[in-house]
Amino acid sequence: MTNTYSQKVIDHFRDPHNMGSIDDPDGVGEVGNLACGDLMKLYIKVKDDKISEIKFETMGCAAAIATSSMITDIAQGKTLKEAAKITNQVIADELDGLPQIKMHCSNLAAEALQKAIKDYKQKK
Amino acid sequence: MSRKNTPTIYLDHAATTPVDPEVFSAMEPYFTEHYGNPASIHTVGQKAIIAVDEAREQVANFLGCKTSEVIFTSGATESNNFVLKGVSEASKIDKPHIITSTIEHPCILDTCQHLEKKGVEVTYLPVDKEGVVNTKSVQEAIKENTILISIMYANNEIGTIQPITEIGEIVKKTNQERKNQLIFHTDAVQAIQYLDCDVKKLGVDLLSLSGHKFYGPKGVGVLFVKEGTLIEKIQHGGHQEYNKRAGTLNVPGIVGLGKAIELAGKNHAQNSQQQKLRDLLINNILKNIPDSHLNGSNKHRLPNNANLRFDRIEGESIMLHLDFEGIAVSTGSACTSGTLEPSHVLLAIGVAKEQAHGSIRFTLGKDTTEDNIKKVLEVLPLIVEKLRKMSPLK
Structure with a gap:
């Protein structure tokens, strides 16, 4: 665990993948808190029980943006069951770690995805 | 952290200054x-x-x-x-x-x-x-x-x-x-x-x-x-x-x-030069970046300090993007303070928590040039626009 950002975090922060919204999403998950300075919205499209499209909108620090970008990479193409199992730790590991202070405040992506999946299931 | 090989525009003199x-x-x-x-x-x-x-x-x-x-x-x-x-x-x-x-x-x-x-x-x-x-x-x-x-x-x-x-x-x-x-x-x-x-x-x-x-x-x-x-x-x-x-x-x-x-x-004699550059920075940011605000006083203010907030985005992200451009500033966001709370100073002057997180402090020094400020004014609007595009708040 370091106190600075890994190169991977910086790369995802500078050029985030799958940024934006989906006009007609099958599920939306929103987490975070304005007072904490982090807010994340995840949009998914589902086809044949798999995540066919995933996009994010995030306001937050580099860690918040990089974890958002990373989860869209990981979840893309996964079944809903597989996707729901993605943890914040997995995302942090895929980013070659996050500074300790960021582990709890800005690592929201897994929760957002679980909410999006739940939203999809409720709508169905 | 990766940085472009650009010369540093150091605008964080309230943090520390180079030894003369x-x-x-x-x-x-x-x-x-x-x-x-x-x-x-x-x-x-x-x-x-x-x-x-x-x-x-x-x-x-x-x-x-x-x-x-x-x-x-x-x-x-x-x-x-x-x-x-x-x-x-x-x-x-x-x-x-x-x-x-x-x-x-x-x-x-x-x-x-x-x-x-x-x-x-x-x-x-x-x-x-x-x-x-x-x-x-x-x-x-x-x-x-x-x-x-x-x-x-x-x-x-x-x-x-x-x-x-x-x-x-x-x-x-x-x-x-x-x-x-x-x-x-x-x-x-x-x-x-x-x-x-x-x-x-x-x-x-x-x-x-x-x-x-x-x-x-x-x-x-x-x-x-x-x-x-x-x-x-x-x-x-x-x-x-x-x-x-x-x-x-x-x-x-x-x-x-x-x-x-x-x-x-x-x-002390060259304070007015720094104040001129600072005002150039503040006035142009307020004019060219929508939903930006000055934190603190216009009048009772150190000649080298500009502290501004940008609605709907977060300060550390702004700071890092400026750093990629070779510009060093600091932020009132919680993300750099080691705590989860935004700046106690900004909260004390009545800035809302979510706005305090979106604050950036520029502090000029005796070697700051007009070109330095122009460079900030050139890149900052693009950074704010990029981050706002990414934000779920519209």
């Missing part, structure tokens, strides 16, 4: 050539004490005080600890009372909280939306058991300048009518480069400063202690610094601080 080359060359001989301990009587030691004496005189000249009133410390954090703990300990009052403000530096606030646990009473005066302490509220907060008033000269985050002379007048007047004399302290760390720090004009008994905020070295500071001020030492050992602060003197650091403060006095 003239300061550095003054310091150099005191590492390897004149390495003596100023407490030693032999010739090697005497070379060191002569240098320390000269630095003490440079500080005394700048502050308008006696050389015996200049105590060298390791920096402003130590000076401020010394003030709060030393004055409390020296007091004979049962439950001594300290008055300070909500926007002081953490080394004041944290120490006050520590003292509260030890039975000291502390009043934290609020500030108005520009960050100014109301002098009337100082007057009203004074009680029978008040021993110390500690108000910073200029704020490190939003650059607000406090009415120190007026508070000094209040203290002076109040002291004429009371036995238990009030002691007045100001943390002048951010003021040295820009404001008149004559301790008699300010009416202060104690004043803290730190070398590295005005092109001197890190790890060295000063506490001005007016003759006769009741203060107990907090660091025990040898008899250095008029028996007020034990520990072998940081000779190269002290020499550097002396030189730097001498140069700071001469440099």
Whole structure:
């Protein structure tokens, strides 16, 4: 665990993948808190029980943006069951770690995805 | 962290400044050539004490005080600890009372909280939306058991300048009518480069400063202690610094601080240039970036400080994108503070938490150029636009 950002975090922060919204999403998950300075919205499209499209909108620090970008990479193409199992730790590991202070405040992506999946299931 | 190979535009002078080359060359001989301990009587030691004496005189000249009133410390954090703990300990009052403000530096606030646990009473005066302490509220907060008033000269985050002379007048007047004399302290760390720090004009008994905020070295500071001020030492050992602060003197650091403060006095003349550039920065940001706001006062402000907030985005992200462009600034966001809370100063002036997170501080220096500012004005709108596009808040 370091106190600075890994190169991977910086790369995802500078050029985030799958940024934006989906006009007609099958599920939306929103987490975070304005007072904490982090807010994340995840949009998914589902086809044949798999995540066919995933996009994010995030306001937050580099860690918040990089974890958002990373989860869209990981979840893309996964079944809903597989996707729901993605943890914040997995995302942090895929980013070659996050500074300790960021582990709890800005690592929201897994929760957002679980909410999006739940939203999809409720709508169905 | 990856950085482009662009030359740095350093706009974080409130955090620290580069050591002036003239300061550095003054310091150099005191590492390897004149390495003596100023407490030693032999010739090697005497070379060191002569240098320390000269630095003490440079500080005394700048502050308008006696050389015996200049105590060298390791920096402003130590000076401020010394003030709060030393004055409390020296007091004979049962439950001594300290008055300070909500926007002081953490080394004041944290120490006050520590003292509260030890039975000291502390009043934290609020500030108005520009960050100014109301002098009337100082007057009203004074009680029978008040021993110390500690108000910073200029704020490190939003650059607000406090009415120190007026508070000094209040203290002076109040002291004429009371036995238990009030002691007045100001943390002048951010003021040295820009404001008149004559301790008699300010009416202060104690004043803290730190070398590295005005092109001197890190790890060295000063506490001005007016003759006769009741203060107990907090660091025990040898008899250095008029028996007020034990520990072998940081000779190269002290020499550097002396030189730097001498140069700071001469440099006050170019404040207007920095203020012009700062206003160029503030006015163009407010004009060209929608939903941007200035934090703090327009009028009572250090000439080198610009602190702005940008709605719907977060400060660390802005700061890092500026860093990618070779521009160094700081932020009021929680993300860089090591806590989850945004800046206590921004909250104290009534900025909402979510807006405080989106704040950026630019602090100019004597080498800042118009081209530097133009570069910021060129890249910042694009960064804000990019981050807003990414934000779920529209």
